[in-house]
Amino acid sequence: MQLTMQNSYSISTDKSKINIAFVHQYLSNESYWAKNISIDLVKTCIENSVCFSIFYNDEQVGFARVITDKATFGYIADVFITEAHRGKGLSKWLMQTILDCRELQGFRGWMLGTKDAHSLYEKFGFKLTNHTTRIMRKQGIEGY
Numbered sequence: 001m002q003l004t005m006q007n008s009y010s011i012s013t014d015k016s017k018i019n020i021a022f023v024h025q026y027l028s029n030e031s032y033w034a035k036n037i038s039i040d041l042v043k044t045c046i047e048n049s050v051c052f053s054i055f056y057n058d059e060q061v062g063f064a065r066v067i068t069d070k071a072t073f074g075y076i077a078d079v080f081i082t083e084a085h086r087g088k089g090l091s092k093w094l095m096q097t098i099l100d101c102r103e104l105q106g107f108r109g110w111m112l113g114t115k116d117a118h119s120l121y122e123k124f125g126f127k128l129t130n131h132t133t134r135i136m137r138k139q140g141i142e143g144y
Contacts, residue, residue, distance in 0.1 A: 009090065010055050011097050018046060018053050019060040026063070026080055032115060034078065045078070052098055054081065054090055061085040064094055066104060074104055076112040091117075095124050 024042045027034040045065065054062030062081040068074040076098060081090050098104065114121060118128070129135045 007088075008057050009061075009088075009093075011094060012053050012055065013051060013101070014053075015046060015051055017055070017060075018051060018063070020046065022060050023063050023078075026082070027078060031078075031080060033113070049077070050074075050101070050104065052094060052101075054085075054094060056085060062090055062094060064098060066098060066101075068104065068107075070103055071106070072108050074107055074110050076110065079112075079117075091120055092123065095120065099124060 020039070020043060023046070024037070024039045027042060028037045028039075029035075049065035049067050050070075051065045052063070053060055062085065064079040065077050066074045067077055076095075079091070079094065081094070099110075110126070112121060112126060
């Protein structure tokens with residue numbers, strides 16, 4: 001899938017276009033959720049997810065991935081736009097593209113985790129689950 005937006009931005013789900021070094025650099029050095037993640041782990045995450053990349057002309061400027069069985073559930077992860085390209089509506093466009101993606105329809109539920117972007121995700125129907133009696137979590141590797 002390739003979508004084009006005004007001002008030379010596009011979103012692609014073609015994994016061959018992903019700049020893995022760019023994604024790794026952002027996640028390991030700039031994100032709060034994946035500090036020091038190895039490039040091998042990033043490659044494995046990309047291989048096993050539905051990925052969405054944002055490009056400005058041919059330069060990758062954003063990324064997100066969905067961990068899913070493609071039938072009932074999707075977990076949105078590793079969402080980011082580089083600082084130089086923020087404030088242009090790209091994160092909203094990215095989220096809408098993910099939720100409208102044909103191969104990700106009919107799910108019983110979606111999840112994601114965020115420390116600082118609640119207002120963005122609330123626009124798409126996401127709500128905090130702090131008071132739930134159903135959602136449980138087992139912590140994995142420390143720091144990720």
